[in-house]
Amino acid sequence: MKVMGIHHDSVVDGEGLRTVIFFAGCPHHCFGCHNPESWNLKNGKEMSVQEIMDEVLSNPLTDITFSGGEPFCQAKEVKELARELKKLNKNIWMYTGYTIEQLKSSEDKHVGELLEYCDVLVDGPFIIEKRDITLPFRGSSNQRIIKLK
Structure with missing residues (x-):
């Protein structure tokens, strides 16, 4: 997988204390994106599931957030990571x-499989005209927090 970075102890990327994995690659190119260097898949560092797990487990008390870039750009690989994390009840x-x-209408089976491991989805592109810094866990009012589990 191509990973831009892994950050521990976030309190702004979901409920509770979280380890955030920022994946490389994003087709959306939202104007005003806070992480435009993640758009290019080549900007990421190649990491295996085990390397990411080792980093995540170095801080075992946190839950997990997948961000980006766009995690679904690497759905096949990211679902393997998600599967291992769910074995640890993350x-x-x-x-x-x-x-x-x-996502639900995607013809890519890996997209649907990755979605199955997700507890909460924050969906929708960032739209700068709808930016609202008072909203918890999202950047613009069009984005939804959807509890899947």
Whole structure:
């Protein structure tokens, strides 16, 4: 997987204390994106599931957030990581520029399988005209927090 970075102890990327994995690659290119260097898949560092697990487990008391970039750009690989994290009973939040409707209608089976491991989905592109810093856990009012589990 191509990973931009892993940050521990976040309190702004989902409920509770979280380890956030920022994946590389994003087709959305939202104007005003807070992480535009993540758009290019080549900007990420290649990491295996085990390397990411080792980093995540170095801080075992946190739950997990997948962000980006766009985690669904690497759905096949990211679902393997999600599967291993769920074996450890980790709660997984996922940020995506896609809507849940787009994800559910995807013809890529890995997208649906990755979605199955997600507890909470924050969906929709960031829209700068709808930016609202008072909203918890999202950047613009069009984005939804959807509890899947």
